[in-house]
Amino acid sequence: MSCLLPALLIVLQSAAPAPAAPAPAAPAPAATPECCAAPSRFAHLVQAAAATQPVAPEATGLAAALGPAGMRWIEGGTYQRGSEFPDARLEERPVHAVRVDGFFMDVTEVTNAQFRAFVEATGYVTTAERVPTLEEIMKQVPPGTPPPPAEALVAGSLVFTPPPQPVPLHNPAAWWRWVPGADWRHPQGPGSSIDGMDDYPVVHVSWYDAAAYAEWSGKRLPTEAEWEYAARGGLVGKHYGWGDAPYSEESPQANIWQGRFPNANSGKDGYVGLAPVKSFPPNGLGLYDLSGNAWEWTADWYRPDTYVRQLRASEGGVLVNPRGPERSYNPREPLAPSRATRGGSFLCHDSYCSAYRPSARQGTAVDTSLSHTSFRCVVSKEQATKVRK
Numbered sequence: 001m002s003c004l005l006p007a008l009l010i011v012l013q014s015a016a017p018a019p020a021a022p023a024p025a026a027p028a029p030a031a032t033p034e035c036c037a038a039p040s041r042f043a044h045l046v047q048a049a050a051a052t053q054p055v056a057p058e059a060t061g062l063a064a065a066l067g068p069a070g071m072r073w074i075e076g077g078t079y080q081r082g083s084e085f086p087d088a089r090l091e092e093r094p095v096h097a098v099r100v101d102g103f104f105m106d107v108t109e110v111t112n113a114q115f116r117a118f119v120e121a122t123g124y125v126t127t128a129e130r131v132p133t134l135e136e137i138m139k140q141v142p143p144g145t146p147p148p149p150a151e152a153l154v155a156g157s158l159v160f161t162p163p164p165q166p167v168p169l170h171n172p173a174a175w176w177r178w179v180p181g182a183d184w185r186h187p188q189g190p191g192s193s194i195d196g197m198d199d200y201p202v203v204h205v206s207w208y209d210a211a212a213y214a215e216w217s218g219k220r221l222p223t224e225a226e227w228e229y230a231a232r233g234g235l236v237g238k239h240y241g242w243g244d245a246p247y248s249e250e251s252p253q254a255n256i257w258q259g260r261f262p263n264a265n266s267g268k269d270g271y272v273g274l275a276p277v278k279s280f281p282p283n284g285l286g287l288y289d290l291s292g293n294a295w296e297w298t299a300d301w302y303r304p305d306t307y308v309r310q311l312r313a314s315e316g317g318v319l320v321n322p323r324g325p326e327r328s329y330n331p332r333e334p335l336a337p338s339r340a341t342r343g344g345s346f347l348c349h350d351s352y353c354s355a356y357r358p359s360a361r362q363g364t365a366v367d368t369s370l371s372h373t374s375f376r377c378v379v380s381k382e383q384a385t386k387v388r389k
Helices: 007-012 043-049 112-122 134-138 207-217 224-231 306-314
Strands: 071-074 077-081 096-100 103-106 156-160 176-180 295-301 338-342 361-365
Touching (some): 077 224, 112 207, 224 295, 224 338
Antiparallel strands (some): 071 103, 295 338
16 A cells, blocks of 8 residues: 655654666656646655547437436547647657547546445445555565554545645645545545535545445446547547637636645635536536546556557557556556556646646556545446446
């Protein structure tokens, strides 16, 4: 896993040697700054030591009409994945042709009400609700790092906490805080609750939690290729999921940060944090919140050079239903296995990140849960009859 431990431990670890990154099969490009980045659960230990084709339009046939409740049929097709816009990061390049088969996708992110039904039916306990073990921690910190004291091993999660004044934007630890007792039921920590928030995206869920829900529901997490195809909303070569028009504070297209990041959110769009699902207009395929609100887990392992490696393997041809790499490599946290997350969140602001674009991607440690990360599911037409009602 990856948690925050006492300041004393950080001081004790300040002399620990820096980790040696696992040697990737091929050199990975230098990491670009992570959008809306947050440290993984144990990141403080590491820090202390150291031309387009059109997208198929929305289907209106029998498959769409008979799909599972709350899901939308996305007709398969070919599109240009990635971006060459000026704000595209290295891991979004090069632009390349991808073909995906059709699939059903959840219209919204999984809500608190839906996740509660899963927990009540199964007794599932999320990563944030479990006490991390010493073995889990030591796997993700540099060799020679002193182990934390037993009293530091507590359940919790990472909560966005705006600083009282402007801060440099190079250190996400300035606005992320490890909060013991924070979890999906208590998004701000002990004393907080989700009463009256049934239609909000569930957050503080790790990749393991998202995958467990998906399996229980008879669905699965989307691949990066499927996610971006859907997020583009049937548009061709556009900058955003709604087109090329810039974000409008007067008529906001998505739930992102308004004001000065990270200390002053004006809330001009009606929200200073998460918004209920369907609070903003859907994209052209009838899907909500694929831009902003909450980051979304995907099925794929993360590497910044995924596209380069896949294109090399395909000799430049069209990638058909591509999956992620066999293992992850995240230069920002080389010891923490990472899956790709997509969509940006309410923390996105162009002064810091513009990850609410459909091509934007980043890696997140699989056992990390945060107050701005959620998920949605997909299912193939062949498997749709197995979706839990």
